[in-house]
Amino acid sequence: MDFTLSEEQLMIQQAARDFAQQELLPGVIERDEAQKFPTDQVKMMGELGFMGMMVDPKFGGSGLDTLSYVLVMEELSKIDASASVIVSVNNSLVCWGLETFGSEAQKEKYLAKLATGEIIGAFCLSEPEAGSDATSQKTTAIDKGDHYILNGTKNWITNGSSADVYLVIAQTHVEKAHKGINALIVEKGMKGFEIGPKENKLGIRGSDTHSLNFNDVVVPKENRIGEDGFGFKFAMKTLAGGRIGIAAQALGIAAGAYEMAKKYSKERKAFGTEISNHQAIAFKLADMHTQIEAARFLVYKAACDKDNGANYDLSGAMAKLYASQVAMETTVEAVQIHGGNGFVKDYHVERLMRDAKITQIYEGTSEIQKIVISRSILTSK
Ligand code: COS
Numbered sequence: 001m002d003f004t005l006s007e008e009q010l011m012i013q014q015a016a017r018d019f020a021q022q023e024l025l026p027g028v029i030e031r032d033e034a035q036k037f038p039t040d041q042v043k044m045m046g047e048l049g050f051m052g053m054m055v056d057p058k059f060g061g062s063g064l065d066t067l068s069y070v071l072v073m074e075e076l077s078k079i080d081a082s083a084s085v086i087v088s089v090n091n092s093l094v095c096w097g098l099e100t101f102g103s104e105a106q107k108e109k110y111l112a113k114l115a116t117g118e119i120i121g122a123f124c125l126s127e128p129e130a131g132s133d134a135t136s137q138k139t140t141a142i143d144k145g146d147h148y149i150l151n152g153t154k155n156w157i158t159n160g161s162s163a164d165v166y167l168v169i170a171q172t173h174v175e176k177a178h179k180g181i182n183a184l185i186v187e188k189g190m191k192g193f194e195i196g197p198k199e200n201k202l203g204i205r206g207s208d209t210h211s212l213n214f215n216d217v218v219v220p221k222e223n224r225i226g227e228d229g230f231g232f233k234f235a236m237k238t239l240a241g242g243r244i245g246i247a248a249q250a251l252g253i254a255a256g257a258y259e260m261a262k263k264y265s266k267e268r269k270a271f272g273t274e275i276s277n278h279q280a281i282a283f284k285l286a287d288m289h290t291q292i293e294a295a296r297f298l299v300y301k302a303a304c305d306k307d308n309g310a311n312y313d314l315s316g317a318m319a320k321l322y323a324s325q326v327a328m329e330t331t332v333e334a335v336q337i338h339g340g341n342g343f344v345k346d347y348h349v350e351r352l353m354r355d356a357k358i359t360q361i362y363e364g365t366s367e368i369q370k371i372v373i374s375r376s377i378l379t380s381k
Contacts, residue, residue: 003300005071012068016075019048024080031082031206032351035198037162038083038206046117050076050087052095055115059099059107062115066241066303070248074299077252078259081355082206084252088245089158090114094121097167097183097238101226106185110165122163123242124154124186124212125235131155132368134169135178135232139214141170148172148184148224150192150217156362160210161195164188167225168214169235181231185223192217203354240313241306242363247299247319250327250359254295257327257334257352258288264338264347281337288330295323314376321369324359331356 005013023041031038045051053069055061062068069091076084098111098121113119130136139152150170157166166186173180186193196211225234262285265276275281302315331353335342342349360366 003297003304005067009068009071012064013071013075015048016050016072019044019050020076020079024076024083028080028206029345029348029351031080033205033345035200035205035208037208038080038086039162041080041083042086042117042120042162045083045087051090051117051120052111052115053091055095055099055111060112060115061095061099066244066306067300070244070299070303073245073248074252074255074296077249078256080206081249081253081352082204084249085158085204085207085246085358086120086162088242088249089123090117090120092242092245093123093238094165094167096241097123097225097234098185100237101183101230101234103222103225105222106225110185114165119164120159120162121165121167122157122159123238124157124166124168125239126155126157128153128155128211132365134235135181137169137171137181139168139170140174141168141172141182141184141219143172143228146221148182148219148221150184150186150214150219152214153196154212154214156199157210157212158207158362160212161198161208166193166212168212169231172231173229176229178232179229181235182228183225183231183234184219185225186214186217186219190217190219201358203351203356203358239363240316243316243320243369244299244302244306244312246359246363247295247302247316247323250320250323250356251292251295251299253352253356253359254288254292254323254327254330257331257349257356258285258292260347260349260352261285261288261334261337264341268339268341275337284333284337288333291326291330295319295326298322313372317364317369317372317376320359320364321366321373324356324366327356327359328353 049062052061057063141148192215194213199209298319302319305312305315334349
């Protein structure tokens, strides 16, 4: 196994690092405080090719591999996890889902604009009573011949008000359970589609999270992704890749907090010396570095599995489970190393600690990842 990055991957990584320093860092504290969506930065990320990284250039994408995408996610997340979740949802869930399973007409109509960041997308699976238990969809898409009538509510939708295109999972044939679910492309502005109030969140406050209401929304049949009843498989397959993106986000949050804690420990003095000279601090840094490196190998391995055409359900779930745990643990330690300053917003690590928590929850909680992992290992020889 060789994780040596190519010249191109190193360049992309550097471009993301520079962008994060120059364009995301200024104002990141204020955006977090005010729950302000990074509109200008998303536009710039579109211009840099970060919004459709793995999309075929014929649809306006960058045509890169998953490892490059993961490197970008890691660098953006070191500074601003609100910006990186917008990138992640657009890339892994919306663009990848449409490019892999959408019709040519759907790709022509939506993918090119999504891949360039001209518009952004949202992925709508969760409901008030269907989060982890994703097959229990209450949103209905009733077949009316040439169109569906969509009714229901979706919860905790990232890019909830800023998206233009929404991939909505809904039940068409109740008697067929998960085999009767469809995925539909819904456009902002369709009659009966209402965006609920913005959620006031613990972390990733710069991204906009909303509930969505669908009241007799007429969705043309050509907006269905895949065959009738393919919607649940679509959601599962798309989320499997999404989890690699969130694992990379968690890795970036952890690495960002670690880098800040290491720098701080070499500057801050206590008991007559830099605190990095105290073993209590040095050992924390040793643990953090080891955990982050282990998480990085899991995340890169999952990305390589996807690039190599191997199954990545297991490696993606392991990467997300472990990287999100590392993100939580290392950000708590980064705050501790910063002492009183860690508790103050100006030092960034408290924000990273708050941002870390969601990586253990969205796109499948840690408990769901353990279901995926345990089923996979127990059914293999
Ligand atoms: N790829 C393709 N198909 C998959 C799949 C995957 N990764 N995972 C599950 N499926 C399929 C199964 O093969 C099954 O289809 P068949 O009956 O045709 O074989 C179907 O999906 C249902 O699977 P299963 O019977 O395992 O369903 P469960 O209710 O036991 O749930 C879990 C499976 C828990 C894995 C699923 O509900 C899940 O991932 N939940 C979390 C959802 C989530 O991430 N929510 C966050 C929302 S996005 S922020």
